[in-house]
Amino acid sequence: MLLARFATLTEAMQGAIDHAEDMAPNAPPQMIAILDRGERLVLAGAASESAVAWCHPVTSAAKARGVVHEASQLRAQAGRAADWREPYLAQRLRQRADLLDARLVDPLWRAFAARALQLAA
Structure with missing residues (x-):
């Protein structure tokens, strides 16, 4: 799922957290991925219940x-x-x-x- 385009990693991480905060309390976790302009994976995690559990690279x-x-x-x-x-x-x-x-x-x-x-x- 594409949330938005962000100028910085900090903004992208905050955007993922904002998305998690909008999720229903009992919704299943959703994988969130932050990609660079070249579509390379920068960071990913699982969003659920108002938080993102980032996966350490x-x-x-x-x-x-x-x-x-x-x-x-x-x-x-x-x-x-x-x-x-x-x-x-x-x-x-x-x-x-x-x-x-x-x-x-x-x-x-x-x-x-x-x-x-x-x-x-």
Whole structure:
């Protein structure tokens, strides 16, 4: 979902928080992604109940490969859960995979995004 275009990361993060504050109290979490002009992932998180839980970016290519592998395994488990007629389990596994994917910040933005989260805390 595209919320708006923002000039700075701070404005984008505030826009995501404003969106979360407008969500219904019992609404399911929504993934929020902040992209740069080149459509590269800068920061992502899950918005729910008036807050955004930002996902901390991976710190290296090796960790990124591990995240991709783990997310892939979770999606495979979700597929098996769906086959077993366990839709809630499948949904939770897919959500966990999405949260892992949210850590795959573009390498150009990793250090900057990590520092922004430190400052925001």
